[in-house]
């Protein structure tokens with residue numbers, strides 16, 4: 166662990182007093198905490214982890230280390246997440262049917278949680294400015310079987326042109342100076358300087374000023390960072406209230422684990438005490454700050470949310486499938502138990518470059534956005550056949566399935582490597598492949614050989 170910068174030590178000794186600050190510096194030198202969330206969208210599964218120690222308040226979340234090679238992870242049944250980082254999505258409280266924007270979303274810890282809260286109803290726009298990180302975001306949402314998300318890689322500014330006053334709730338989990346991650350990611354210590362804190366504050370204001378334009382009047386904003394600095398936390402919230410007329414909403418703060426925001430570190434607005442601070446000294450996990458705000462202004466017909474086309478995107482949909490396409494797709498889909506998100510797929514599908522998908526948002530409304538995925542990709546139409554896509558397998562896992570071949574441990578890694586696998590099964594055609602009953606992806610059986618359909622980009 167690199168030494169803490171002198172200016173950092175001086176700053177927090179002044180803010181917290183010597184005794185609390187020393188306690189913080191000591192905690193920063195201790196081990197970070199590992200945790201994971203369980204995906205309630207997947208069929209009930211028996212996990213191989215002993216989930217004894219629950220994360221306070223967060224549903225289906227436990228302390229413990231998991232590996233990206235575990236079938237639980239590969240099947241999207243669990244997600245490894247820093248425990249304090251689970252709170253922004255928890256406080257967001259997305260309700261099925263709402264339109265939610267996660268503006269700084271990669272790698273997807275909070276988007277996967279929001280997707281679960283929506284239960285497939287409503288709309289999630291998960292955006293990440295960095296394309297390489299957005300690809301990981303897409304993979305994580307796919308693995309989790311989220312059916313109603315649009316994944317984009319755009320600057321916040323560009324999104325405002327499409328989603329003016331569109332969202333019920335927006336999460337801005339902002340890029341920050343990362344002081345709360347010092348013990349998990351010691352590189353953050355090397356980046357740290359007071360100038361960097363101020364640079365981050367400026368960037369946060371820019372991102373937020375675009376986010377505000379996309380929030381409906383009366384809509385809610387969750388603002389979170391993983392840093393301690395008041396400049397990026399209470400001072401940003403004060404700026405939001407004064408500049409845009411936000412009201413600060415109370416968060417469920419259990420003082421055993423969570424500290425209140427500090428009005429004295431900003432403009433002494435006592436309402437700031439309703440915001441939440443997580444310190445590594447309080448034993449939940451790493452550092453985190455969360456504020457929940459409501460944009461004042463009455464909801465009215467105009468602000469009921471519209472994309473730039475100003476029409477209901479669902480109504481614009483036409484089935485772009487020919488009869489023979491439908492026949493090819495049916496020949497695969499009819500063999501599986503379809504969850505409600507896929508029922509009546511004939512009336513909901515769109516086709517783009519032979520990719521067949523049930524969109525979360527009409528591509529007509531968003532044609533100039535850099536889209537990585539839109540809703541559920543069912544698969545690809547090839548010459549005289551339909552090849553189901555990996556996302557379909559991950560979505561089918563929400564339902565009990567009969568056409569499943571369970572692998573033994575030696576074949577599990579062969580499947581993840583992309584190898585063909587011998588089977589005793591007499592099935593033919595597309596089947597789901599599982600290990601310890603966790604669904605991993607598709608295979609196609611012919612002559613007792615399972616041809617591997619695990620995507621090349623995910624292979625290990």
Ligand SMILES: C[S@@+](CC[C@H](N)C(=O)[O-])C[C@H]1O[C@@H](n2cnc3c(N)ncnc32)[C@H](O)[C@@H]1O
Pocket residue numbers: 250268269270271272273274275276293294295298320321338339340341368372
């Ligand atoms: C704290 S991380 C988000 C973590 C994510 N919410 C999660 O829970 O997995 C902040 C993200 O903001 C992105 N970012 C950086 N600069 C940005 C900008 N100017 N506008 C929007 N996002 C930005 C970063 O690439 C990074 O992925």
